[in-house]
Amino acid sequence: MATDEVLRGPTGETVRHNVARLRAKRGLSLRALAARTEESNRPLGHGSINQIEQGRRRVDVDDLMVLSVALGVSPLAILFPQSPKGKRDNKARIEVEATGIGTTRLGVLWSWGKCLFIPSWAPQQTAEWEDRDEDGVGVTRDEDGQWIIPYEVADMMSSIMKMDQQRMSKLFELFDLFVDDYQKDRQAKKASDGDD
Template identity: 45%
Template sequence: MAEQQRGRRAIEVGPTGRTVAANIARLRERRGLTTRQLSGVLERAGRPIPASGITRMEKGERVVTTDELAALAVAFGVSPSALLLPLTNRHDERVEITGGGEVDALRAWEWGIGRLPLKTNPEKERTELAEFSLYGRPQWLQDHVRFVVTGSLSGEGGLTDDARRAISEAHRRFEQETGESVDLETFTRAWLRAASGEGSDG
């Protein structure tokens, strides 16, 4: 495992650190940026990292701080979860999360986007789900997520263009990430029910 020497103490880069390293390299290349160009973007954003530091990050030889991770996510135009979580070809691939062990990629991403806990105890699942929602997100965001789609309904009872685009993109991601094929109409009905809180057991 790669280590970073800080004074007399070696810092070990764990599984999430290795994922971050791979994602920085992947996203930088996808954006068509050299390490020097990315360094310039970060410097203009007020969080300078030298090109040599970016190279060491990508090799897992330099620990990425939380501020640097946030700045990199902004520079790449992605959420922090796009750096923290492994990009896999299938939803059922096993991935390793620091402190959480191995889980399916889909569960890791659901956790990373704040939808579900990484793991639950079957005997305490309802409590753990409620606490995850209560402690993990502000109440106003939960209300926003619940009503955003139904609030996008037009006066005639149809969906606005923005709502249709949002649902279509969610449908595409769902099929891509799960490998399941669901027709758009069925997916739309399910999403509207979820957004309005229908069918929830609390």
């Protein structure tokens, strides 16, 4: 390691790589990306961006947000690894490294990042789940009342996501009804099992 490199874990390496990749993909020079960050309340100079890409500067959460806006992507597109070219459909099978997690599947990481489900390696979050079965699969809502959908369900629904907004609203309305009925049935079963 060169003396001017900073110690970083797998996520830091991913961020460094993704900033360089996204900047190149958009055809932006270091100065052009720096100019885009000047529109924020936290401008980054071209030298700072170069240091990030070369692994000589860490990216803090404020930098992450500014770079995301300047590159026109979600912060997750910088924070998480991407599928290798031609392997987008195999996201569920690709293993990646992430700081604090270790090795996990890329699809699991992205589903967790999008609040679609809570994986087994995040046990401190499992208390938020309202109803889990013996396999640990369950559904619940986040603090805004939005569904947190298990990965298995989210994976099945991925092709449905191309629907128009009206059909999508109807689908989620039906999903709400299904889950409500499912939870009522489970509660009734638990009550009847307790009466025996």
